[in-house]
Amino acid sequence: MIDVNSAGSWAEAHVPGAVNLDPSGYAAWLSGKLPTEGG
Structure with a gap:
C-alpha cells in the first residue's frame, strides 16, 4: 500500500507508469487530469 499521507510518496506513485502499482x-x-473536470 502506498503511503498517501506523504505528498512525496503520493506524487511519485501517482504518475503515468505507476498504474501497475x-x-x-x-x-x-x-480522471482528474482530463478536461472533463473543467480545468
Whole structure:
C-alpha cells in the first residue's frame, strides 16, 4: 500500500507508469487530469 499521507510518496506513485502499482488510484488521478473536470 502506498503511503498517501506523504505528498512525496503520493506524487511519485501517482504518475503515468505507476498504474501497475495502484490502478484504481491511477484511474482517479487520470480522471482528474482530463478536461472533463473543467480545468
